Amino acid sequence: MGDDDNKVTSEEIGASPAVTFNLDDCTIDAQERAALGIDVAYVQWRADFRRTVIAANVLNRPWRSVFEADMMFSIVAHRWLAGRAITHKELATYFEIFVTEATVSRHLDDMEESGMIVRQTDPDDRRRIFLLPTRRLETIGHGYLQARIRMMREHGFVWNGGEAAGGAKAIDPARAPE
């Protein structure tokens, strides 16, 4: 976590009262409110987009936990773009705090059945399964990412071309979790 996060400890959260309060007393600032605005716009867009994907008939059953699935797609795509396709096991590690490995597998079944990803066994180690994005995922990905970029912009978050100090490269998000 960066030093500039407004850090709250578990104890402070536990001690913070579960009571409602007046709007005038609320300390959520303009930038935080803008981030909330992105989410609200995003859920509306995402619900529409889901209908588009369903109408495309790529999966003949409802998609489970779309927001979770979206994050899985992002990680699969990011790692592949970084030149190191992610394995099934590595992806499950990212989500181990959220869901079981079986749930990750079921997501991957849906993704494969709908032609978004391909599972490929490592010829050198048959226990390793790589997750590769398809052209279909790329097409859908453009729509998805451009919509999110637009919504961020509409709420005041403007792309600076990746020039921010300590930018993405410093973080190396492609690094697999330990």
Add this chain to the structure above:
Amino acid sequence: MNAPLNSDLDEQERALLAMDVAWVQWRSAFRQKLVAGGDRPVRSIFEADMIFAIVAHHALKGRPVTLKELATYFGSIATEATVSRHIDDMVTNGLVERRLDANDRRRMFLIPTRRLEGIGHEFEQARLRIMREHGFVWNGGNKAG
């Protein structure tokens, strides 16, 4: 598996993907912290995050969202029963309060608590930082549409 890449995803789209990866990692650590603090583990956490955002956004606009309105947002994503179960968890964890509309007892308002505000700060600050680190910089809302 390290073949040269052939994708026309542009730099900004790639930055957004990297942002998601960093976000999942931060969110995972944050969940561990909340559970360590005694919170009951919540189902479908990314869905729950969106519910919190909608509840908070409406309250901040001066008119809390109702359960029915909230469910409408999730029309094609989750059933009203699922949204309602999310709210049960949030009430149990002291993050949201249900309040019947005094004028119309079929309407149930969802009100954020102080506790949600405290958690919300850390959550939003982490998101803002991760966005900034990936090149998405706040302009003070000058060009907000």
